[in-house]
Amino acid sequence: MSATLASPLPHQASAPLLVVAAALVAGEGSEARLLLQQRPLGKHHGGLWEFPGGKVEPGETPAAALARELAEELGIAVDPADLAPLTFAVHEAAVTGATSGRDLVLLLYRCAAWRGTPVAEEGAALQWVDGAALRSLAIPETMPPLDIALCITAQNLLGA
Numbered sequence: 251m252s253a254t255l256a257s258p259l260p261h262q263a264s265a266p267l268l269v270v271a272a273a274l275v276a277g278e279g280s281e282a283r284l285l286l287q288q289r290p291l292g293k294h295h296g297g298l299w300e301f302p303g304g305k306v307e308p309g310e311t312p313a314a315a316l317a318r319e320l321a322e323e324l325g326i327a328v329d330p331a332d333l334a335p336l337t338f339a340v341h342e343a344a345v346t347g348a349t350s351g352r353d354l355v356l357l358l359y360r361c362a363a364w365r366g367t368p369v370a371e372e373g374a375a376l377q378w379v380d381g382a383a384l385r386s387l388a389i390p391e392t393m394p395p396l397d398i399a400l401c402i403t404a405q406n407l408l409g410a
């Protein structure tokens with residue numbers, strides 16, 4: 251009997267968009283804080299708070315892409331070897347009915363070592379948050395859906 255390979259579903263015609271983001275953690279214990287960045291108004295999810303990062307370009311490893319994005323967006327130098335995989339979230343277009351029709355995978359890395367001081371190179375607002383602030387921001391009114399999902403694990407980097 252010959253096996254029949256299933257045809258890909260229409261929404262799977264393109265590979266998923268791969269996006270990387272950083273949980274930059276400063277301080278320890280009850281002093282620990284995570285950096286969030288506000289998306290510019292006018293962009294998709296404009297005005298919402300996210301973990302800094304961006305799309306992986308062709309030929310890049312995810313860690314190299316994240317180091318590049320952190321340099322561009324925050325002006326900090328990060329060694330890709332200092333980026334530790336933490337968790338991920340997936341947006342399945344077929345489930346959500348997204349009009350782009352493209353799935354999206356968002357990889358979150360923990361980063362506790364960098365050179366320089368993060369500044370908003372592209373004009374976005376920044377804030378360092380503790381656990382209580384992260385919990386209060388992790389709602390659809392203030393954070394994109396995949397970043398909310400990442401917060402469940404990112405919360406563990408912060409004190410109660």
Ligand SMILES: Nc1nc2c([nH]c(=O)n2[C@@H]2O[C@H](COP(=O)(O)OP(=O)(O)OP(=O)(O)O)[C@@H](O)[C@H]2O)c(=O)[nH]1
Pocket residue numbers: 269271293294295300301303304305341354356394395396397
């Ligand atoms: N962080 C995040 N990004 C999301 C979510 N859902 C979703 O479609 N995206 C999309 O994932 C992409 C993230 O890449 P990016 O941060 O480099 O996006 P951008 O708009 O600044 O891109 P650009 O610099 O190429 O213009 C954006 O197109 C963003 O809209 C989500 O829940 N969280």
